[in-house]
Amino acid sequence: MATQMGHGxxxxxxxACEYITGTLLSQDAAKAxxxxxxxxxxxxxxxxEQKLWHQLSLLLEDCVEDAEFQxxxxxxxxxxxxxxxLFALRLNSLKxxxxxxxxxxxHTLPQQAVEFLECTKKLLDDAASGSSPLSSSGGASSSKEGEKEADKVDTEPTLYLKMSVGQLFLQSGNTEKASELMEAGLKMLDKIEDADPSVTASVYSxxxxxxxxxxxFxxxxxxxxxxxAYVKTETLPSDFRLSLAVDVSLAAxxxxxxxxxxxxxxxxIVTALVGTEFEWLHALLKCFNKGDMYAYDMICERYSSxxxxxxxxxxxxxxxxxxxxxxxLVEYLFSLPPDSRSVPLDEIASRAKLGSREEAEVVIMQAMARGMVKGMINQVSGVVTVSWVQPRVLTHEQVQGLSTRLESWAAKLNGTTSALVAQ
Known part of the structure; x- marks a missing residue:
C-alpha cells in the first residue's frame, strides 16, 4: 500500500484514470x-476526471458491496x-x-486484513495530525492547526477501523487483543458527541x-x-439476520x-424466526413473556427434538x-386490579404448576429478592399481599389488556362518584 494518501x-x-483504462480495463484483465x-x-x-468526490465515494461504496466485484x-x-x-484525502474519512x-x-488470512486496516488507520492518523501534503502547508499557523488536529487522531474513522480490527482478532481466536480494543472502543465512544450510527454500531457489534x-448471555x-438500535434490520443480510435472531433469543x-x-x-429482528426451522423459538419467547406455564410444557413436548x-x-x-x-408469578400479579392484590398462595401454586403453597412461598421470596415484586407473606392465612410489581416493557397485546383494565377502573370510579353525588 502507498505510504501516504493522495489529495487528488x-x-x-x-x-488514477490511466490505471482504470490502461490496467483495470485492459484487454487481458477485462476478460474476467x-x-x-x-x-x-x-x-x-x-x-x-470531473473530480466529483462525493458522487465518487458513493459509487465506490456501491462497488465494494457488489458481489460481482467481490x-x-x-x-x-x-x-x-x-x-x-490517489485521491483519498478528498473523500469523507469515515466513508x-x-x-x-x-x-x-x-484478504484470505485475518492477519493480512489486520495489516491492511492498520496501514489504513496510520494513513488516516498521519493525515489528521498534519503529516499529509494537503495539511502540511501554511507556515506557523498550519503548525498550530496541525497540533490541534493531532489531538483529534482518535476520530470516528479511527474508531471504526479499530473495531473492525477487533473483529478480526476475535475471529482468529485472539480474545485478549479483541477485549483490549473493545474496552478502548467503549471509552472512546463516550468521548465522541453525536457519533455516526455506523460507528456506534461497530463498537456494540x-x-x-x-x-x-x-x-x-x-x-x-x-x-x-x-x-x-443503530442499524436498520431490513438492511442486514438475511442469513445474518436469522443467525442474530436465534442468538439473541437464546441469550434472552x-x-x-x-x-x-x-x-x-x-x-x-425476531420476525426473522417466523417461517423458519426456528419458529419454535419465537413461540417460546412469547410463552416466557406471558409467563404461561401450560403453554411452556406444550412447546417443550411438541418441539422436544x-x-x-x-x-x-x-x-x-x-x-x-x-x-x-x-x-x-409476576405476570399474574401484574394483571390483578389494584384493589385485589391479596392472593392466596394456593392460587399461585395452581397457576405456576407448583406442588404446594410452600413451593409458591419460595418462588415469591425469590421474586422479592430479585426486586421483581414487593409485599408481605402471611404464612398463617396462606396469603401474599403485593404492594408493587416491577414495571415491564409491554407488547401490543399486553398494552391492549392494560387499556381494558383502565377502562374498567374508570367505569368503576365513575359509578362510585355518581353514587356519592346521589347521596
Whole structure:
C-alpha cells in the first residue's frame, strides 16, 4: 500500500484514470469482468476526471458491496491501492474507512486484513495530525492547526477501523487483543458527541460478538440490542439476520438477569424466526413473556427434538423452568386490579404448576429478592399481599389488556362518584 494518501492533484487524477483504462480495463484483465463491472469502472473514471468526490465515494461504496466485484480475487484491493488512495484525502474519512473495511475482506488470512486496516488507520492518523501534503502547508499557523488536529487522531474513522480490527482478532481466536480494543472502543465512544450510527454500531457489534464467544448471555443480549438500535434490520443480510435472531433469543432465555422479553418481541429482528426451522423459538419467547406455564410444557413436548439440539437449553433446563415460574408469578400479579392484590398462595401454586403453597412461598421470596415484586407473606392465612410489581416493557397485546383494565377502573370510579353525588 502507498505510504501516504493522495489529495487528488491533477497528476494524481490522471494517474488514477490511466490505471482504470490502461490496467483495470485492459484487454487481458477485462476478460474476467461482467458488463456491470466494466460499466461501473468506466463511471469511476468519469467521476474522477470531473473530480466529483462525493458522487465518487458513493459509487465506490456501491462497488465494494457488489458481489460481482467481490467474486474477482484481489480486484477490490488493487482498485483501492492504485486508484482510491490517489485521491483519498478528498473523500469523507469515515466513508473511506468503511470502504477500506469492505476491501479488507478480500484478504484470505485475518492477519493480512489486520495489516491492511492498520496501514489504513496510520494513513488516516498521519493525515489528521498534519503529516499529509494537503495539511502540511501554511507556515506557523498550519503548525498550530496541525497540533490541534493531532489531538483529534482518535476520530470516528479511527474508531471504526479499530473495531473492525477487533473483529478480526476475535475471529482468529485472539480474545485478549479483541477485549483490549473493545474496552478502548467503549471509552472512546463516550468521548465522541453525536457519533455516526455506523460507528456506534461497530463498537456494540464487537462487544456483542466478544461476549458471545465468552458465553456471557446477559452482556451479549444487552450489547446486541444496542447494536440493533443503530442499524436498520431490513438492511442486514438475511442469513445474518436469522443467525442474530436465534442468538439473541437464546441469550434472552439463558441470561440469568433477563426477565423482560417485551423489548425483544417488539423488535423486528425476531420476525426473522417466523417461517423458519426456528419458529419454535419465537413461540417460546412469547410463552416466557406471558409467563404461561401450560403453554411452556406444550412447546417443550411438541418441539422436544429441536430443543434437544440446543445444548445450552438442555444444560439449563432447571433454570429455564425457574425463570418462567417467576415470570408466571409476576405476570399474574401484574394483571390483578389494584384493589385485589391479596392472593392466596394456593392460587399461585395452581397457576405456576407448583406442588404446594410452600413451593409458591419460595418462588415469591425469590421474586422479592430479585426486586421483581414487593409485599408481605402471611404464612398463617396462606396469603401474599403485593404492594408493587416491577414495571415491564409491554407488547401490543399486553398494552391492549392494560387499556381494558383502565377502562374498567374508570367505569368503576365513575359509578362510585355518581353514587356519592346521589347521596
Amino acid at each position: 492533484s491533477s497528476e494524481q487524477v490522471a494517474q 469482468f461482467t458488463q456491470n463491472v466494466k460499466d461501473k469502472c468506466n463511471n469511476l473514471k468519469k467521476m474522477c 467474486r474477482i480475487p484481489g480486484l477490490l484491493i488493487d482498485l483501492y491501492t492504485n486508484f482510491v488512495l 473511506l474507512a468503511q470502504i477500506a473495511v469492505k476491501v479488507s475482506q478480500q 464487537l462487544s456483542s460478538q466478544y461476549h458471545k464467544v465468552n458465553r456471557n 446477559d452482556e451479549f443480549y444487552k450489547n446486541s440490542l444496542l447494536y440493533l 432465555l439463558l441470561g440469568e438477569g433477563i426477565f423482560n422479553f417485551g423489548e425483544l418481541l417488539l423488535h423486528p 429441536a430443543l434437544n439440539r440446543q445444548p445450552e437449553l438442555v444444560k439449563k433446563a432447571d433454570s429455564l423452568r425457574n425463570k418462567i415460574t417467576l415470570l408466571c
